[in-house]
Amino acid sequence: MHVLVLNIRQIPGPQPSRIYKNVVPEMPRIRERAGKTYTYVIPRLDGTVILGGIRDPDISNTKVDLEVDKDIARRVNKTLPEHFSADPADYDIVGHNVGIRPYRSTGMRIEKEVKEGQNIVHAYGITGGGYIFGFGVAREAAGLVDEFLFPAGKARL
Incomplete structure (x- = not known):
């Protein structure tokens, strides 16, 4: 950009x-x-x-x-x-x-993986759409982190 x-x-x-x-x-x-x-x-x-x-x-x-x-x-x-x-x-x-905007030819990467015993959440490749997609990507990434931290789901009181 x-x-x-x-x-x-x-x-x-x-x-x-x-x-x-x-x-x-x-x-x-x-x-x-x-x-x-x-x-x-x-x-x-x-x-x-x-x-x-x-x-x-x-x-x-x-x-x-x-x-x-x-x-x-x-x-x-x-x-x-x-x-x-x-x-x-x-x-x-x-x-x-x-600006240098990280991109992937296959589109955004928003996913979790376990690699060598480490829990990893990927959220990148948005290119210039960070302003537009930032909150949605952050919400999705936070949900993936929650899945690692609370594998049985959060308690709903």
Whole structure:
């Protein structure tokens, strides 16, 4: 994952006169396309916007790549040209995030096993879905730990 964090006040177009917490804006459209890369725009309450989207499972380099920034800006502009320039130089970039997301070609692994006498609970391979799936994965993993700790089941009083 590679993202640009922009100051929302630098984005062309109407600016909010006030910023309120817990406001859900109407999305006139959501676009989804299939392919190797994906693109997203996430406005944040602190006035910044995250532009992101690259998926390359064979790269483990965490250094910022300015060519990737340009590609993300170009793709965001292609999707929302009325709001975003294709040139990252047009924005006040306040940060970069480069994340390595563990993945498995066969999908998430959430299971328990006993190996060499050790009880092991596996919960990984979520890729970029950790934010979305995190609580469900944690609940499932906790249930598997409970199965190790309480093999006869928990007492219900």
